[in-house]
Amino acid sequence: MQASPLPHAAGGWNPLSHLKPEELAGIPETVIEKLGKDLHALYEDVQRNELNYVPVFGYLSLRYKNFHELGKRSQDEVREGQDWVPATLEEHALDFVMSTQYRGHHQHPGVVAGLNRSEGRAMDGVILKLPVGNAEELLARVIRRELLDENDLIHPMPVTPPAETAGRAGSAEANPARPPSPRKARSNLMYSSAVEPVTLPGGATVKALVFVTNPDSAKSLASVFKDREGVSPQRLAYLMTSASKSNLGGPSIDYWKRFVETCEAAKTAVPPIVSQAIQLASDWPDAFTGELATPGDLPRQRQEAAWFRAMDGAAAPRRVWHERKPEPSPDGASAGRTLGMHPKSD
Numbered sequence: 001m002q003a004s005p006l007p008h009a010a011g012g013w014n015p016l017s018h019l020k021p022e023e024l025a026g027i028p029e030t031v032i033e034k035l036g037k038d039l040h041a042l043y044e045d046v047q048r049n050e051l052n053y054v055p056v057f058g059y060l061s062l063r064y065k066n067f068h069e070l071g072k073r074s075q076d077e078v079r080e081g082q083d084w085v086p087a088t089l090e091e092h093a094l095d096f097v098m099s100t101q102y103r104g105h106h107q108h109p110g111v112v113a114g115l116n117r118s119e120g121r122a123m124d125g126v127i128l129k130l131p132v133g134n135a136e137e138l139l140a141r142v143i144r145r146e147l148l149d150e151n152d153l154i155h156p157m158p159v160t161p162p163a164e165t166a167g168r169a170g171s172a173e174a175n176p177a178r179p180p181s182p183r184k185a186r187s188n189l190m191y192s193s194a195v196e197p198v199t200l201p202g203g204a205t206v207k208a209l210v211f212v213t214n215p216d217s218a219k220s221l222a223s224v225f226k227d228r229e230g231v232s233p234q235r236l237a238y239l240m241t242s243a244s245k246s247n248l249g250g251p252s253i254d255y256w257k258r259f260v261e262t263c264e265a266a267k268t269a270v271p272p273i274v275s276q277a278i279q280l281a282s283d284w285p286d287a288f289t290g291e292l293a294t295p296g297d298l299p300r301q302r303q304e305a306a307w308f309r310a311m312d313g314a315a316a317p318r319r320v321w322h323e324r325k326p327e328p329s330p331d332g333a334s335a336g337r338t339l340g341m342h343p344k345s346d
Contacts, residue, residue: 012036012043018140023148031189035147038193038209039139045195045207046132054135055208056142057089057198059125060113060259066128069141086266087127088199089210093118094271096231097190098219101150103252104242110252111221111239113259114191114213124268127198127208139209146211150190150219190219233273237280253281283307 016024016032024032046054058066067075070083078084095114104110115123130138191211198208213220221231221239229235243251256278263270284307293300 012040013136013139015039015136015139015143018137019144019148023144026151026188027148031147031192035143035193038195041195042207042209049206051206052132053129054132054139055198055206056128056130056139057087057125057196057208057210058084058128059089059094059115059123060262061255062128062146063126063262064258069130069138069145070128071131071134071138082129084126084128086201087125087208089115089123089125089196089208090199091117091119091121092123092196092210092212093121094123094274095213096221096236097213097217098221098224098239099150099190099242099244099252100219102244103250103255104239104244108242109219109239110242110244110255111236112190112252112255114220115210116213116215116222124263124266127200127206142209146191147189147193151188188218189214190217231273233276233280236273236277237284240277240281241284253278 042054045051056062056069062069065075066084067073067078070078072078072083092115095116096111097114098104098109099112100106100109102110103112128142130142190213192214194210194212195207196210197205198210199205213222215223217223221235225231225235240253240256241251256274259274260270260278284304293304
């Protein structure tokens with residue numbers, strides 16, 4: 001699907017003009033429209049307050065790996081104060097989203113961070129100060145990273161009402177592809193855009209572009225695990241033991257260990273569920289090799305059995321992530337890396 005252009009010149013920025021058509025082909029029009037409205041609101045606020053930068057809120061990997069989005073050649077060039085400042089997003093809390101490319105794969109997803117609205121809570125992070133003179137290109141880089149990456153699941157098709165398919169038994173229309181939930185089509189996108197007030201050191205606030213968990217996403221763990229247990233340390237631990245099969249981002253647990261290091265450096269609290277999940281994931285002896293204990297290694301077999309008992313149910317339900325788009329390979333066959341994907345590192 002070709003996206004509609006965003007407002008430009010007097011109306012705002014048009015970062016989508018810096019993205020390739022194939023990158024936008026599978027993005028729903030409603031997502032593009034929402035992003036356009038958010039960018040227009042952000043543009044007006046930057047103009048109104050005469051800012052020389054565009055505020056973008058980062059809360060995990062954007063806190064420590066952001067040189068490309070800031071227009072720098074390396075992370076060594078990024079300076080606190082000049083390029084970023086500490087910031088707090090009120091009324092939001094850490095959330096969890098499955099990763100089936102950068103920190104896992106579709107047979108065993110990993111887990112990465114998201115944000116959800118949570119009354120009375122706050123999320124610490126940073127404001128990236130994108131130079132306003134190069135706003136379109138740099139915003140395009142942010143959008144590609146936060147909104148378009150991991151766009152790897154098959155988009156669900158609408159369910160055709162029974163009345164419309166009556167009398168057409170055996171036809172293609174009589175058995176349409178159905179989304180994971182028969183009552184609600186699920187989005188393929190991990191995040192959605194928002195513009196929210198963010199508090200800076202000293203108490204001043206600015207409106208910033210934020211990427212929060214898409215509540216309709218098939219990868220939102222809050223949507224995946226809807227039973228009484230919900231998102232538990234055990235379920236997070238199971239997902240933390242995964243890693244990208246294509247060397248795009250590395251083990252999921254490394255991502256979360258880096259989060260803990262970042263929180264400790266900033267003297268901010270680490271959510272207990274994260275610490276507990278990291279400990280549980282670390283107890284799995286073969287998490288990243290995939291090699292189970294040998295038949296004669298009884299102690300390790302017992303350790304593995306105990307770990308799997310603790311993780312019971314953590315991998316279910318799989319129906320939301322097992323159907324995946326074909327990945328193009330260099331020779332054009334349906335294998336290999338998804339178009340537009342590139343390695344990430346900590």
